[in-house]
Amino acid sequence: MNENKITIQKIAELAGVNKATVSRVLNGSATISQKTKEKVERIIKEYNYTPNTIARGLAVNKTFTVGFCHDYKDKRAFANHFFYKMLQGIENVIYDNDYLFLMMSRHEREDGTSMFERVVKERRVDGVILPSSLYNEANYRLLKEHRMPFVVLGEREFGHSDVRWVDVDNRQAAQLLTERLYENGYRRIHLYTDQEAIARDKFIADRIDGYNRTMEKLGLPAFVATSVGELQARGTEAVICCTHEQLFELLKETADGLPLPDAELGTFDENPMFQYFKRTVHYVSIDLEKMGEQAAHLLLSIINQKEDVPHFVQIPAFLARTSDFE
DNA sequence: TCCGTCTAGTGATTTATCTC
DNA sequence: GAGATAAATCACTAGACGGA
Numbered sequence: 001m002n003e004n005k006i007t008i009q010k011i012a013e014l015a016g017v018n019k020a021t022v023s024r025v026l027n028g029s030a031t032i033s034q035k036t037k038e039k040v041e042r043i044i045k046e047y048n049y050t051p052n053t054i055a056r057g058l059a060v061n062k063t064f065t066v067g068f069c070h071d072y073k074d075k076r077a078f079a080n081h082f083f084y085k086m087l088q089g090i091e092n093v094i095y096d097n098d099y100l101f102l103m104m105s106r107h108e109r110e111d112g113t114s115m116f117e118r119v120v121k122e123r124r125v126d127g128v129i130l131p132s133s134l135y136n137e138a139n140y141r142l143l144k145e146h147r148m149p150f151v152v153l154g155e156r157e158f159g160h161s162d163v164r165w166v167d168v169d170n171r172q173a174a175q176l177l178t179e180r181l182y183e184n185g186y187r188r189i190h191l192y193t194d195q196e197a198i199a200r201d202k203f204i205a206d207r208i209d210g211y212n213r214t215m216e217k218l219g220l221p222a223f224v225a226t227s228v229g230e231l232q233a234r235g236t237e238a239v240i241c242c243t244h245e246q247l248f249e250l251l252k253e254t255a256d257g258l259p260l261p262d263a264e265l266g267t268f269d270e271n272p273m274f275q276y277f278k279r280t281v282h283y284v285s286i287d288l289e290k291m292g293e294q295a296a297h298l299l300l301s302i303i304n305q306k307e308d309v310p311h312f313v314q315i316p317a318f319l320a321r322t323s324d325f326e
Numbered sequence: 327t328c329c330g331t332c333t334a335g336t337g338a339t340t341t342a343t344c345t346c
Numbered sequence: 347g348a349g350a351t352a353a354a355t356c357a358c359t360a361g362a363c364g365g366a
Contacts, residue, residue: 017349017350018349018350018351018352020349020350020351020352021349021350024349032348032349033348033349036348036349055356057356058355058356058357058358059355059356060356061355061356061357
C-alpha cells in the first residue's frame with residue numbers, strides 16, 4: 001500500500017479512533033458522540049479525504065455507477081438534440097445521488113462481445129438505462145440472467161411485465177399540435193413522414209395515431225403524406241413533420257424547387273435551429289430532460305430496492321407553441 | 327517448466343463482542 | 347450507552363510453494 005495514500009485507516013489513526021468509528025461518521029451513524037464526530041470530520045476535511053469507491057463497492061457489492069447504452073450505429077441519435085437533453089436529465093439525477101454515469105455502446109470486438117455485454121457481465125455498473133431501440137429479447141435475457149436492474153427509455157412496443165419504462169405521451173403531443181394548428185384557422189392539416197420511419201419507430205406510429213384521432217374528432221379528413229408532391233396535390237395548409245429530421249428534409253426539398261410556400265410548419269419539441277428559420281414553426285414542447293430524470297429516478301429506486309416502484313412513467317407534452325420568427 | 331493449490335493482501339463495511 | 351476491537355465479508359490478484 002502507498003504510505004502517502006489517505007485511507008480510512010490513516011484517518012482513524014490521525015483522529016485517534018478506530019476505522020470502524022470513521023466509517024460510522026462517514027455514514028451518519030447515530031451511535032457516535034458529537035465530539036468524536038466533529039473530531040473525525042475535522043481530520044477528513046484537513047486531509048481532504050474521499051472514500052475509495054472501489055473498495056467501498058467491494059464491501060457492499062456495488063459500483064456506484066449507472067450505465068447508459070446507446071446505439072452508436074444510429075447516427076440520427078447524435079444528430080438529434082433530444083438525445084442530449086435526455087442525457088442531461090439522467091446525469092442530473094445520477095450525480096446528485098452520488099453515482100457516476102457511464103456511456104457505453106454496442107460496439108463489438110473481433111470476438112463478438114459488445115461493450116454493453118461486457119459491462120453487464122462484469123457488473124461494471126449497478127444498473128442500466130437503455131433506449132427502446134436496443135431493447136430486444138437478447139438484451140432482456142442478458143440483463144435478467146445477470147440480475148442487472150434496467151429501465152427502458154422510449155416506446156412500449158413489446159414486453160415483459162417486469163420491465164420498467166419511461167416514455168413521452170406521443171399521442172397526446174400529436175393531439176395538442178393538431179389542435180393548435182386548427183385553432184390557428186388551418187383545416188387541411190396533413191402529416192409528413194416516411195414509410196421507413198413508420199415501420200422502424202413506434203413513436204411515429206403513436207404520433208400518427210394521435211393525429212388521426214384528433215382530425216376525426218375535429219371532423220376533418222386526415223392524410224399522411226410521404227412526399228412533398230403528395231402535400232402539394234392535397235393543397236396542404238399546415239404540415240406536421242413527425243421528426244426534426246423530416247422537417248429539415250421537407251425544407252431542403254422545398255428549397256430545391258419543390259415549393260410548398262403557404263403551408264405552415266408543425267413539429268414535435270423545439271430546436272435551437274428554429275431561430276435561423278425564415279418562417280414560423282408550431283411545435284409542442286416535450287420535456288426530455290424530465291424524461292431522463294424520471295428514468296434515472298426509476299433506476300435508482302430499483303437499485304436501492306425501494307418498494308412500490310412504478311412500472312411505467314409517461315411524460316405529458318406541454319402546450320403547443322410557435323417559434324419567435326414573424 | 328507447468329499446473330494446481332494455498333495464502334496474503336486490497337479498503338470499506340458490518341457484526342459480534344468487549345471495555346469503560 | 348458510547349466507543350473500541352477483531353474478524354468476517356466482498357471479488358480478485360499476485361506470489362509462494364509443492365508435485366508431476
